[in-house]
Amino acid sequence: MEGEAAYGFIVNVDAQGSGLLSDTEKPEMRRRLYDVTGTAFEQAGIRPPRLYQEDRGDGILGVLAPDVPPVRVLGEWVEHLHQNLRESNRHLRKPLRLRVGLHIGRVTADAHGRSGRAVDLACRLADCGVAKAILKAADGAPMVVAASDRVHEDFILPGGRWVDPQHYRRHDVELKEGRTTAWFMVPGRSRPPEPQEPPEEHEPLEAQEQERDTADGPSGEKPPRSQAPKDTEASRSTEASEGTKGRFVQNIHQHGGGDVFAAERIETINTDRRGGDR
Known part of the structure; x- marks a missing residue:
């Protein structure tokens, strides 16, 4: 029906x-x-x-x-x-x-x-x-x-x-x-x-x-967001460039006190302290 x-x-x-x-x-x-x-x-x-x-x-x-x-x-x-x-x-x-x-x-x-x-x-x-x-x-x-x-x-x-x-x-x-x-x-x-x-x-x-x-990362994890160092009041910027024959030069501009640690082998470090320790 x-x-x-x-x-x-x-x-x-x-x-x-x-x-x-x-x-x-x-x-x-x-x-x-x-x-x-x-x-x-x-x-x-x-x-x-x-x-x-x-x-x-x-x-x-x-x-x-x-x-x-x-x-x-x-x-x-x-x-x-x-x-x-x-x-x-x-x-x-x-x-x-x-x-x-x-x-x-x-x-x-x-x-x-x-x-x-x-x-x-x-x-x-x-x-x-x-x-x-x-x-x-x-x-x-x-x-x-x-x-x-x-x-x-x-x-x-x-x-x-x-x-x-x-x-x-x-x-x-x-x-x-x-x-x-x-x-x-x-x-x-x-x-x-x-x-x-x-x-x-x-x-x-x-x-x-x-x-x-x-697409976020090779292991399927999203890349971590960059965080400001906890031991300084202002942020640090790091510029790195790799030269020929493995030569590595790293320029560090530091504002404020604190220590900088680098994990890679560095032959030349140029440091610019502006204002010194506070």
Whole structure:
């Protein structure tokens, strides 16, 4: 019923590099996108009304009815999509490459589509920097799967037909809502490659703070502030210059009484006492 949240498995598909396509190329990309994904759903036995699909321009949002076993999506649908992409991309100069985000949770339906935090997370996973970087590093691979931690724990770990938990690699990703754990898989490979570039668009706050601390000093500590000597009423200024062949000259201008101690070896000291002891 409209306006009420229902439990569903969410599949979000995004095309990699679609922003680089011209207006004349995008219609063909969208045609192929709907062809390979729709055929995969048909091959996996998932059809309307158990499948809802919503156009997202360069992608498709899909929500499955609660009675559709998630393992059928993770296994059969993913494998059929992979093979359909391989066949569709054969001999193409610009192959279609897809990022798939998977999550499960509450989804609210209205006259305009589907919404909810679970929908947001599935879309974020498909669009996250780690997914983009993994697919970029997986030269020749047509797709990458990004599953939420919940999907991994409840449906990937138990395994199933064409579902092997050993093929997934864990990464912590930084999303707009905060940091979360996701699991990535590249069909046709035993493990996905490591991202070869900074995966996140926004650097985590703690990383920024660590970078600032490192810049303050080699040991990560902020350099101590200079303090006036406690044994004089006025400050002393020290000017040092290093000459050739290790010769070291230090000029000390002292105002007031007190002693001066130098830790370095000094060959020449020029002292100027102005006013003498007070």
